[in-house]
Amino acid sequence: MAWNWTLPGWPDFRYDASALESFEQKFLLSSGEILGAVHHVSQPAREQLRIELLSEEAMQTSAIEGEILDRLSVQSSLRRHLGLAPDSYPSKPREQGVAEMMVDVYSGFADLLRHETLFRWHRMLLSHDRQLETIGAYRQHAEAMQIVSGRFDRPTIHFEAPPSARVMPEMERYAAWFNKTRPEGTEPLPALTRAGLSHLYFESIHPFEDGNGRLGRALAEKSLAQNIGQPTLIALAFTIEKERKAYYALLEQHQKTLDVTAWLIWFAEIVLTAQQVTLDRVGFFINKARFYDRHRDQLNARQAKVIARMFREGPGGFKGGLSAENYLKITGTSRATATRDLQDLVEKGAFSRTGERRHTRYGLNIDQDVESIQ
Structure with a gap:
C-alpha cells in the first residue's frame, strides 16, 4: 500500500x-x-x-x-x-x-x-x-x-x-x-x-x-x-x-x-x-442569564433544581421536552406538588407547554434567536 x-x-x-x-x-x-x-x-x-x-x-x-x-x-x-x-x-x-x-x-x-x-x-x-x-x-x-x-x-x-x-x-x-x-x-x-x-x-x-x-x-x-x-x-x-x-x-x-x-x-x-x-x-448562555434575571426570585427550590438541570442539557434541552415524570424523578416530590409547580412555571412565563395529558411536555421559555443579542 x-x-x-x-x-x-x-x-x-x-x-x-x-x-x-x-x-x-x-x-x-x-x-x-x-x-x-x-x-x-x-x-x-x-x-x-x-x-x-x-x-x-x-x-x-x-x-x-x-x-x-x-x-x-x-x-x-x-x-x-x-x-x-x-x-x-x-x-x-x-x-x-x-x-x-x-x-x-x-x-x-x-x-x-x-x-x-x-x-x-x-x-x-x-x-x-x-x-x-x-x-x-x-x-x-x-x-x-x-x-x-x-x-x-x-x-x-x-x-x-x-x-x-x-x-x-x-x-x-x-x-x-x-x-x-x-x-x-x-x-x-x-x-x-x-x-x-x-x-x-x-x-x-x-x-x-x-x-x-x-x-x-x-x-x-x-x-x-x-x-x-x-x-x-x-x-x-x-x-x-x-x-x-x-x-x-x-x-x-x-x-x-x-x-x-x-x-x-x-x-x-x-x-x-x-x-x-x-x-x-x-446566545444560549446570554439568554440563560436573562432568564434568571427575570425569574430567579420567583422559583422555589424544586423548580430551581429542575431548571438548572434543564440548562445543563444545553441549547437542545431534554429530548422531546420535559415531562411530569422527569420532574418527579429530579425532585422526588409528589405528583400533586409537581403538577402545581409546573402550572406555576407556565403561569409565570418560565415554561412553555405543548401536548395534552400524558403527552404534555415543557420547555424553557427563552429566546433562542442568536441575532437578538447582536
Whole structure:
C-alpha cells in the first residue's frame, strides 16, 4: 500500500486554493460574529462561558477516541488551571490532564510550535496511563505504527505511519512548516487551509504512541487561533464527533494521496459548522442569564433544581421536552406538588407547554434567536 508519506513530493500537499476562498471568507466573518456575541456577556460571566465551552471541547475530543469523561471533574480542573475560584468537586487524573492541555492550548495559542510544546501536551494528556512505554516524547518502538480494526488474526490496516526512526526528522519539518505558515511567518496560509493541512499532516506522521488524534485537533485549534489572533473557543471537536464516521473515512482516504482538496473542503465545512454551534451556545448562555434575571426570585427550590438541570442539557434541552415524570424523578416530590409547580412555571412565563395529558411536555421559555443579542 502506498501511504502519502511514501509518495514522491511528500509532504507537499496539492489542493485547489480557489475552491476554498468562499469558506475562508465565511470563517473570518463568523469569527467576528462570535467575538461580537461574546462582548454581550458580562465580564464575570465570561469566565463561566469559557469554562463551559472548554469543558465541552475536552469532553468531545476524548469522546472521538471512545473515552467518556466526567464533565464536573473537567470543569473543576479547568477552574483551577485558569486560576479561578475552585469548587469542591474532585479532579480525576484523566479529566485533569485533558483540562490542563486545553488551558495550555488556549493560553499559549500565539507561541511558536516546538517539540517541547507537543511533549508537554502529551504528558498532560497521558501521564495517568501506565501502559505506554513513552510519555512526553515521540515514539521509539521498532514495530510498525498501524491504525487497524477487525479481528486480531485478520486485521484491516487503515494506515501505517512512518517508522519511528523517521519521526524526529519528520516532526522537525512539520514544526518548521507550522511556524512559517502562521500569519507572521514567511509563507502564511489562509486560516482554514492551514488548520486542515496541519491536522492531516500531523496525523500522517502519527508521532506518539497514543493521543495523536487529540493532539492533532489541538494543533488545528492552535492554528485557527493564530490566524485570527485570539483563542477561537469554537466547537471543533464537538462537530467532528457528530461526523466521526466521515472524519475517519476522509482521513484514511487522504493518507493515501497528496491531493487533499476534498479533505480541506470537508474540514472547512466542519469548522464553519463549529462556529455556528459556538454562536448558538453563546446566545444560549446570554439568554440563560436573562432568564434568571427575570425569574430567579420567583422559583422555589424544586423548580430551581429542575431548571438548572434543564440548562445543563444545553441549547437542545431534554429530548422531546420535559415531562411530569422527569420532574418527579429530579425532585422526588409528589405528583400533586409537581403538577402545581409546573402550572406555576407556565403561569409565570418560565415554561412553555405543548401536548395534552400524558403527552404534555415543557420547555424553557427563552429566546433562542442568536441575532437578538447582536
